[in-house]
Amino acid sequence: MRLHRLDITAFGPFGGAQRVDFDELSAAGLFLLHGPTGAGKTSVLDAVCYALYGAVPGARQSGQGLGLRSDHAAPETRTEIRLELSVAGRRLEVTRQPPWERPKKRGTGTTTEKAQSWLREYDSAAGSWKDLSRSHQEIGEEITQLLGMSREQFCQVVLLPQGDFARFLRADAEARGKLLGRLFDTRRFAEVEKRLAERRRAAEAEVRAGDTALLAHAHRMHQAAGPTAEEPLPDLAPGDPGLAESVLAWAAVARSTARETLAVAHCARQAAESAQAAAGRALDDVREVDRLQRRFAEAQERAARLERRADAHRDARTRMERARKAEAVAPALDLRDAAEAEHRRAVAEEARARAALPETFAGAGAAGLAAAARKAAEELGGLGSARRAERRLGELGAERASLDRQERADEDVLQDAESWLADWEETRAGVEARIDTAQEAAARAEQLAVQREPAFKRLAAARLRDELARDTETAHARSLAAREHATRTHAHWLDLKEQRLRGIAAELAARLVDGESCAVCGATEHPAPARKAVGHVDRETEERALAAHRSAEEERAEAERRLGVVREALAAASAEGGDTPVSQLAEQAQELDRLHAEARTVASGLHAAREAREQAEREHERRLAARQEAARRVAARASHRDSLDREKASLEGELEQARGAAGSVTERATQLERQVALLTEAADGVRAAEDVARRLKDADARLADAAFRAGFETPRAAAAALLDAAAHRDLQRQLDEWQSEESSVRAVLAEADTAAAARRPAVDLRAAERAAESAARRLRDTASARDAAARRCEELDALSARAAGEGRRLAPLRDEYDRVARLAGLAAGTSADNERKMRLEAYVLAARLEQVAAAATVRLQRMSSGRYTLVHSDDRAGRGRSGLGLHVVDAWTGRERDTATLSGGETFFASLALALGLADVVTDEAGGVRLDTLFIDEGFGSLDDQTLDEVLDVLDSLRERDRSVGIVSHVGDLRRRVHAQLEVVKGRTGSVVRQRGARE
Structure with a gap:
């Protein structure tokens, strides 16, 4: 991987756009990145890392997103990182724009823009760039695959932080393991340790669960054996060896003892059954004699009670016969009662209707009342046209009032319009x-x-x-x-x-x-x-x-x-x-x-004044139109008012004749309607009362005739002899019960076996019952003992079978647990077979550390003039585990000592050699990706002139492999020794970069 160009805009301390030409700096092979503290030297390296992985290194990861934006940048300037590099024979350009807050295009305030990314590749055949992706995830996967390193590995290998490796030299085995684990990604070996430990715990849990289940079966067998168990359970816990054999042997002894107990209980039950059968037969004979004797005594007592109630029985039978005769008179009685009730209601209704009439109709008959009702109805029918005239007169008044209101409203409109138009x-x-x-x-x-x-x-x-x-x-x-x-x-x-x-x-x-x-x-x-x-x-x-x-x-x-x-x-x-x-x-x-x-x-106020002018013009037009419309309505309203006055005078004359002495036609009609209803109701009531009186007289005659034919002197005597349904049913029930009881007593006294038993002496039933109960109790006890012994045998057989099956199932599980436990202990470094107590992941990392130490020694010997050599050690440090020890061999003394004893200057070039060696090993581990650009951070100030020359010679030798190394340092002497420089200058408006090539 070789860096070509880096463009930074509004990132970190850089407020404006800055460009770094790595091709020019790398021409000499060795270049210097310097500047005052806080100027932004580390921000240049952060920009490289952010362009590749979308995140900054290490502890600065908290500055993602909006935190990466420069405080010196203008509000409208977008933060952007663009890096051009060559990797795996391809020339790529990566552009990253983190999220940022920009001013809103409309209104006030800010809005947040989303992060954006671009990946382009240079097509040498076409001589132009072509787009590959704009997805953050795709770009990250593509870069990681091409480099073969994660962000942590890149920051450790390409951006060599000397402070980290100085701590690595002085760290213990645990800290070294964490760093090497991140770089070489040995998580899969740690995962193997974890999986083995999980399998060991799972197998142990299965074995313990099986032993627990087996012990549970044993305890249930002990409970089932009860008092027959002669020996206690084996005193073993889950996981103890020989648990299954001990439990199965104890179960065999318990089953044999239970079967012997079952045979004894069976014999005892047979003897109790014979005794119980004899006692039962004797009890049945005694109970039958006792029953017959008590039956005869009860029949004699019932016959005596019947004799004492004979007179009451004869009276009830006479009363029943009179009630049957009175039932023939019942329909005539019901008819006469109904007629009398109807007559009372008709007389009351007639009195109520006559009370509502005027005194002039107090003695009128039904015909006179009906004639008066017809006359009033004819007068009511002649008031129809007068009612319509009265309603129209009310409507005329409402219309006239409405015309008056409209006239006043139009006068107000005319006056308001004239007043406003005068000031226009x-x-x-x-x-x-x-x-x-x-x-x-x-x-x-x-x-x-x-x-x-x-x-x-x-x-x-x-x-x-x-x-x-x-x-x-x-x-x-x-x-x-x-x-x-x-x-x-x-x-x-x-x-x-x-x-x-x-x-x-x-x-x-x-x-x-x-x-x-x-x-x-x-x-x-x-x-x-x-x-x-x-x-x-x-x-x-x-x-x-x-x-x-x-x-x-x-x-x-x-x-x-x-x-x-x-x-x-x-x-x-x-x-x-x-x-x-x-x-x-x-x-x-x-x-x-x-x-x-x-x-x-x-x-x-210009806009408001223009709007006021437009509003005034619209108001002027509206006022003119309103004045014209109001004048038109005033002229049309005069003729309408005259026609309403003429119609009102005509209707008032007609209504004066129709209403008479009443206040209005409606009031007169209401009076006539009430009079018609009252007269009609009174006529109907008089006719109904006369009709009901005739029916009551007929009902009295029929009732007297029916009572005489039934044999009663008066209708009142027939009514007294009647029984209601409940009394009739109660009396009939008494007669039926007497007849039934008399027949039953006669039948019992006539039985031969009952009479024979009555002549025998009284039997002792309680003694016979006690003897039978004792025999039954003995049978129940022996049966329960036999059933318990049988159930005990069945339970012991079933539980023994389950225990035997559990033992067979546990055998392969216990073998599997022993094998996995030995393997997990060996991988975790806790087994006695692992003499150095070295974990599996530490073993792999130890091999990597040995490779790193060998690669670092090549450069360390040159920087120390052949004095120091780094070696890997498997020795244990104190009570900790072994495998990640790192020692230095001093050729001047021939002794091997811990790297923590190195001085400040020695620690620097030892850590530098270690970093360069680690870079080579991680590069090979990542698939052999060539790293043509490296950065080394600080630490040169602790070296003397001779050591500094030797270190620079080692770094300069990297050019032989076509590599370029950037040194990040404050040391002033390096500015004279390294000619290619990138200076970061800070100012009030942000930092800027100044670049000087090797030939300047």
Whole structure:
């Protein structure tokens, strides 16, 4: 993979559009990415990662979406990242636009635009770009497949973070395992461990469940055996070996004991059955004799009761005979009662109807009342035309009132229209004057707007000019102070270096060993080695002074750069703002702004004035039309009023004759209708009363005749002898019960066996029952014991069969559990067979770490001049697990030690070598995708000049494989050593990039 071009717009600290030409930077093979803290060096790398994967690296992932947008960007500028690269022989262009908030095109406020992505490929045959996809998901899958790396692997391999690998060197085995697991994707091996552990737990659960079920069967067998169980259950728990054999052996003994108990219970039951049968026969004989004796005694008692009730029986029979005779008179009695009730109702109705009539009709008969009703009805029929005339007279009054209301309304309309039209000319002139004033103010506002914007720009430039003048003085003072500080630190470093050179012999003498040759003269004897003098300067002191000098140089360069930036900005602001004081420019701008606001306020009334003119014209037309329409209605209304007056006079004469003494025709008609109804009702009531009186007289004659023929002296005596239905049924029931009881008693007393039993002595029934109950109780007890023994045998047989089946089922499960448990313990590193306690995933990662250590050693030996070698170790660290140990071999001492003991500078080039080696291994693991562009982040400041040269030589050797390496660093010495540079400069309006090729 090789990067060609990166375009950044409104991303991170970059407010505008910036372009990075990686082809130019990569021409030298090695280029430097530098700039002050917070300028945006890391944002360049974030943009590369975001273009490829749609997300930024590591802890900066929280800045997705709207958080990626630059705070310095203009509101209408869209955030965009465009990266052009070559991978797998294809030239691609990826464009990403994260979501952003832009101003609404209409109205106020903002709206959120969705994220967008494009992927294009260059067609060399056609010489143009062709679109491949605009889907975020498809682009991500395509890039991941081409690179063969996830985002985490890309950030670890292409954007080499030295701090992470320094921590990797000092980390324990667990932390190293997490990092290597993410890079080499060994989740499948961890998943194998997990699956084996799950299978072990599942198999163990099945075995325990089977043992639990087997023990449950055993406990049920123990409960079923009851008191016959001579031995207790085996004291075993689920999972214990030999559980099934012990349970089955105990079950066999329990079944044998239960069968012996069943045979004894069967014999006892047979003996109890014979005794119970004999006792039952004796009890039946005693019960039969006792029943017959009690039956005879009860029959004698019933005969005595019948004798005592003989007189009452004769009276009831006589009463029943008289009731049957009276039933012949009942229809005549019912007819006479109905006629009497009807007669009372007719007389009451006649009295009520006569009470409602005037006194003149008090003694009138039915014929007179009917004649009066007909006369009143004829008078009522002649009032029909008078009623219609009365209704029409009411309608005429309503129409006349309506005409009066309309006349008053039209008079109001005419008066209102005349009043408004009189002021029309004055109203129109006022509206036209408003329109002219607003148009003049609009023209004046446009002229002031042209003058206002330049005035405010000059005012802003003048304010910036004054502010930058103060910043220039401050920056100049800081530059002088930084220059003086750099001079002092440089002199201090040179003094210390000179002192160290004078005392270098003492440092060399400290390394001399008797019998070993001297590095200077080669002698093996050292009779008088040099001693360190007081105030001796060692290498560490000199390096601190050198580091302080370099830091001071960087501060001086930064101060001078800032001074130049401020001076350039001051010149630009002075050119735009001129020399006019800020206060004078502010007064001019404020006056223009005030005049412009006043003109706009007046001009804003133009639309309202035009609408007022249109509304006044419409109102004028409406008033004219209303006045004409009202005058037409007034003329038409006079003739209508005259015709209504003539019709009213005619109707009033006709009604005066029709209503007579009543207040109105309707009142007179109501009186006649009531009179007709009352007379008709009274005539009907008189005729009905006369009719009912005749029928009552006939009913009395028929009743007297019927009572005489039935044998009663008077109708009242016949009515007293009648019985209602309930009394008749009760009396008949008494007679029937007497007859039935008498027949039953005679039949019992005539039975021969009952009379014979009565002559025998009384029997002892309770004694016979107690003997039978005792025999039955013995039979029940023996039967229950036999049934319990039989059920116990059946339950023991069934439970034993189930237990045997459970034991056969558990045998292969237990074998499977033993095999899976051994395999899971071996993979998890907990088995005794796994001597190093190494997990399966750690074993795979250990092989990867061994490859990484071998690849890193190639570069580490060159950077350390052959001194250090990285080796992988399987030894256990303390009580932890083994497999991910990493040691360094020091060729000067021949000893192997932990990487955590390396110094700061040693840790840097060891971590750099490890990062480059890891990049090679991960690249091969990802399918051999060639990585032609790498970035290395910080850490170079901890190296001395010689080590820095060696590290740069190693990085420069990557060009031999046609690779380009970008170094991200603050070290000032690298700017002199690396000619191809990409500088990130920060400012008030955002950061910008400055690019310099290797030949500049």
